Amino acid sequence: MNGYRLVGLALGLLLGVWGLVIGCRQPETASEEGVSAEPISLTDEEFARAKQLFFNYCAGCHGTTRRGATGPHLLPEAPEGSPYPGTRQLGTAAIKAFITSGTPGGMPDWGRQGILSEEEIDLLARFLQLPPPPIPPMNLADMRSSWKVHVPVEERPTRPQHNRNWRNFFGVVLRDAGKVAIIDGDTKELLSVINTGFAVHILRSSASGRYFYSIGRDGKVTLIDLWMDPPALVAEIKGAYDARSVDVSKYRGRRGNFIDRYAILGAYNPPHFVILDGLTLEPLKIIRTSGYDVNEGLFYDEARVASIVASHHDPLWVVNVKETGEVWLVDYAGVAAGKVKIDVLNAEQFLHDGGWDHTKRYFLVAANNKNKIVVVDVQEKEVEAIVETGIRPHPGRGANFYNPTYGNLWATGHLGDNTIALIATDPGPNQWKVVKKLELPGVGGGTLFIKTHPKSRHLWVDRTLNNDPELQRTIYVFDTETLELVKELKIPESIPQARAVHLEFNQNGDEVWVSAWGRKDDPSTNAILIYDDRTLELKQIIQGDWLITPTGKFNVYNTANDIY
């Protein structure tokens, strides 16, 4: 009974703070009564396993040093001023309950989903009550020792070695297989499956579209040449222990031609970014992002690069630093001359991901812990607005479309509620206001991605992290003119145990590819579903032994041109 009371208290605490009161919340008594006296010890082997489990499942939201970010801190003793109790106060039973059942606020139900076993959850619950292990540094020499150029630039083709429409290729992340599949978007043929390393997070296309860059959770960047037949890995480097973002130089103009010239790796740990040669991945410059947050001025050694986008109008990247809430505009025009120019803008905590408005002058990024979207005027290099949208916005890169009533809109879904917020982007009295919220039927949020295309009149929405297994399998399609929900699409029953995640249009904007993200040990639970955007009918299912845990899909043309 005591365990359950603690769980109730702890859940109450968490939910209370997250704005979703479900009764029985008594933070003061919890922190006084709830101190656990149980001794905690792990063997070296258990500690190493727990550390890896933590890295795989927890560090993204809670931080490697467990100081908290999207999720609360997970330190043995609560830091001063934190509304969350220490893990020693929660105790093993309560922590296990959280990991097993998740929370409506966005914590996944790792146990109920069967992703973590009871034994693993017990291990994690004990690990979390010990102090976090320190993060080792990573120097340039470490990166260089991992750097491999498989095909030197001079040995690469000077024109495509096939007659395919490579601008409509899709790169598909096969997350738990540690691979990326290249699929011809015209013919739907699988062209290549490339080893990329652990849990690729995203792909980015070079400005020309010729190259794909992958970034793995393990900090490895790979470079894939789509002109080769078949497309092949031409270079790789490990630039971090934990990473989420990669992008490329996209500017050509008065200040130089940087098409396919540089790449940038944005790391969680160590907290830094690395500027790479775009054609070889040679590391050129490392910049640390540790700093002081914009609100309390607390020092975060672990100030992680949450996301990066490349400007089309200036030679710069927008680098979003999660913990400090700073947006760094990183000008790369001087890299060859040994200089990097950075505009550090105070924005909001904790920054996550985002995308351009339709003019590509403004970048909109989620400060998800504050339920806000920050609008950065990248041309004027200043924060233009900060907009409250809903509970924990998760835009991916968001979606841009024109609506007859509201003009040009940029949209985001939410992890923590069932709404899509539409922000007006045209100059005028409504600019940077939420002019409309679209509602998803049913309880809770869980939306990871939304997507549209200039040639489509549909806004596509997933709900991958909803707690309801049925809603996890559902895709929602709204009409961008009427703003009505026009269709709910479900993963066919022939593909069991899968969640629907991530949507991508083809180059022409008349097809939408959706991942059915299943179990890594059973190909039949995985698929790519291809829908006709005009009829909203399922027109093709791609499956295969190679198709394991597909997540993100990246169309070359749309990715290179930031079409979403």
Next chain:
Amino acid sequence: MNGYRLVGLALGLLLGVWGLVIGCRQPETASEEGVSAEPISLTDEEFARAKQLFFNYCAGCHGTTRRGATGPHLLPEAPEGSPYPGTRQLGTAAIKAFITSGTPGGMPDWGRQGILSEEEIDLLARFLQLPPPPIPPMNLADMRSSWKVHVPVEERPTRPQHNRNWRNFFGVVLRDAGKVAIIDGDTKELLSVINTGFAVHILRSSASGRYFYSIGRDGKVTLIDLWMDPPALVAEIKGAYDARSVDVSKYRGRRGNFIDRYAILGAYNPPHFVILDGLTLEPLKIIRTSGYDVNEGLFYDEARVASIVASHHDPLWVVNVKETGEVWLVDYAGVAAGKVKIDVLNAEQFLHDGGWDHTKRYFLVAANNKNKIVVVDVQEKEVEAIVETGIRPHPGRGANFYNPTYGNLWATGHLGDNTIALIATDPGPNQWKVVKKLELPGVGGGTLFIKTHPKSRHLWVDRTLNNDPELQRTIYVFDTETLELVKELKIPESIPQARAVHLEFNQNGDEVWVSAWGRKDDPSTNAILIYDDRTLELKQIIQGDWLITPTGKFNVYNTANDIY
């Protein structure tokens, strides 16, 4: 005997690497044979004392985390690739010998000078064989809690409350007294002695000259209002645990009027800089300087702000990061709007101090461990040149003068040799070349400061850190036209046990003030010596019970206008 052999080996190692071989150097055998097996232990009280001694005497050159900078690392085990042995390999006897006797390379002879006792040296020698203690963070709240505005802006006078020529006031650092004296440069009267905290490193004048800012080794900035009668402390803040630099905003022009608007504190530890309100010292923005060095790409958490200068032509500060060898040009025009723009330039390790050329377009800074001066073109925001000058250049801010043969020159002395290097600054084939070296008589360097003035034809040079007590007391005067040594001046014998350190002209450029830096427990060993710059005769000696350990002296007009 074994102890002496080790000392010989260790000295040989150090000197070999520093380029001054004195026989018997056998690094390979030393690292194999020299491993000490003696057990090391300190009581908590001993450890705390040793830590403070290390902070006071060693951390400046070796770093708080003891990874090395101007001096070698002092870690128990040598880092990979380091030419210096670990302190455990050196052992207690060898380390004690170094601390007692110093090295010709620049390590002071703390024992022989009587600054550290035998017992303190023994304590340090043991402390250095244990791992360095971690550096705690310092958050904005810590700074705010130390922040005091003694006289609010609205209660300060709107015009000077005295009829003195305050632009010729001198601020004199009374280092070990923890005070700053304000002296009227016209009348030589002592106006005020102000408590500033531990070991003030420098003063800077606000752009108007009205205010002095002090920065202490303890990270405390004080603000002194010279319009008050007497001049008084009006605000203070502790923005670090260890610091060396402070400067002000000096720009007025198209991009705004920043006269007396901001100050900046450059810290050693934590490694950051803090932008402060110039009139209240309120902390506005903290930026971490941890990073990766420009040569090997090694990560330095302790990447310390070595020095800062303010541009007169642009709204920016030049922030020199010691360990990484990066020069950061920090644009402050957007601070009020929540943005800071930083140009990160790859320069050279390990950066120390420097000053403007006569046009104030170029900033010249010592990379003292590489025996080089880096020339930064602050207008074009790039490294213009890197010039080898001599062994461990220590320019202070250097000295600018016109010579009929070589044109405009910028000069630096050296810690490690007896030369003054003259670098041509005018455009042409000789620009940024060492066109001439002036030699100081006698063995060894030890020069900390050199100084001249546009109205003087003399270049003044100290030799404070020379190992020879007689040379420590000597000031050298060169003719800037003939480049001949025209006079050697010695501290009068009536002031025993003092070293000559730091030279400062008065506003008119016809007087030079020199510190006789003596013992903190005996005022008679301390003085300010005032020389007539035309006759080179000693015209006045300032002494007093208040005049304890004078070091830097800062004339308001010359400091505000960067005249040196």
